[in-house]
Amino acid sequence: MPVATQASLKGLTYDQLKETGCMLCLNNTYHLGLKPGQEVLDLVGGAHKLQGWDRNILTDSGGFQMVSLLKLAKITEEGVRFLSPHDGTPMLLTPEHSISLQNSIGSDIIMQLDDVIVTTSPDHQRMEEAMERSVRWLDRCIEAHKYPERQNLFCIIQGGLDLELRRKCCKEMVARDTPGIAIGGLSGGEAKAEYCKVVNTCTGLLPDGKPRYVMGVGYPEDLVVSVALGADMFDCVWPTRTARFGNAITPFGVLNLRHGSFARDYAPVQEGCKCPCCRPKSEGGLGLTRAYIHHVTCKETVGAHLLTMHNVQYQLSLMNSIREAVLEDRFPAFIVNFFENYYGSLSKAPEWAVDALRTVGVDLLA
DSSP states (O other): OBBOOTTTTTTTOOHHHTTTTOOOEEHHHHIIIIIHHHHHHHHSSSHHHHTTTTTTEEEOOSSSHHHTGGGGGGEESOOEEEETTOOEEEEOOOOHHHHHHHHHHHHHHEEOOOOOOOOOOOHHHHHEEEEEHHHHHHHHHHOOOOOOTSSSEEEEOTTTTTTHHHHHHHHHHHHTTTSEEEEEEEEESSHHHHHHHHHHHHHTTTTTTOEEEETTTHHHHHHHHOOOOOOOOHHHHHHHHHHTTTTEEETTTTEETGGGGGGGSSSSTTTTTTTTSSSSSGGSSSSOOOOHHHHTTTSSSSHHHHHHHHHHHHHHHHHHHHHHHHHHTOHHHHHOOOOOOHHSGGGGGGGHHHHHHTTTTTTTTO
């Protein structure tokens, strides 16, 4: 899912996002609750109308802001007290208020408010408290949810890097029978090997018939490995953010187009890519070259705009290719081919990925 935190995807209009084939993007409850605010959302008729997007929206509950805006937040059993990053005014985000905001936003998938702390925290007692509180807060979210028939509430599994806490949380969350299940609290600086152990442990305990959403994941190699470990859905700001720094994601790794070596490179950013930036004019695209992107990137806003088009298209195409490979029963071969292309050689694949894939019967070095 591309991330449109404040009902705006940085670098793309919604018509351009539609052209990529995207069916689901992400908004953030906390930020939309501050601005434009619940009253405006109710008057407009929800975020779909506000942002002109007639496809699906998932809203993060605001729990992640407990980490990203920790200096502005105080967490109690009641909820989270924030100081607005806009004007410093206080705001109390409770499970009930988070759900009420998401009901007003009208998102198709809504997330429970969870108690989030960074996975690298050494405070085990606080980690256990956060996990147990997330379960209690889920119950309050379910009770407060006004439109379960049209908005799918996902629970969020917490527990840091402690696999026993994760197992305990999985058991509690699965018992609540929500339409989908998220694995939260990762992408917080933990080692990739630890991340993989958590994902693998959780997916092994989750029902087959419900989507599994690993929150905050976006590097291509992470997506491929996480799907192999049993995950289905992902979101991340990285593809759009890295575009603003002049980086293009390709099947052969990330290209830093600021580098002088691209100044006279007249190839497209990625041969065969269907984004407007890469697509030749004969096929209705812009037919732009790496040399042109090098010329404008990090200097003109159009550079970030063009690379955002490309990066979002690449990520969505990658997930489509993964889905097709799974359906056609050739995913193990797809994984091998991906790592060979992305790293230039299977021997250069990162150790954490090699080890994680071996747990599901794929040996990159065989």
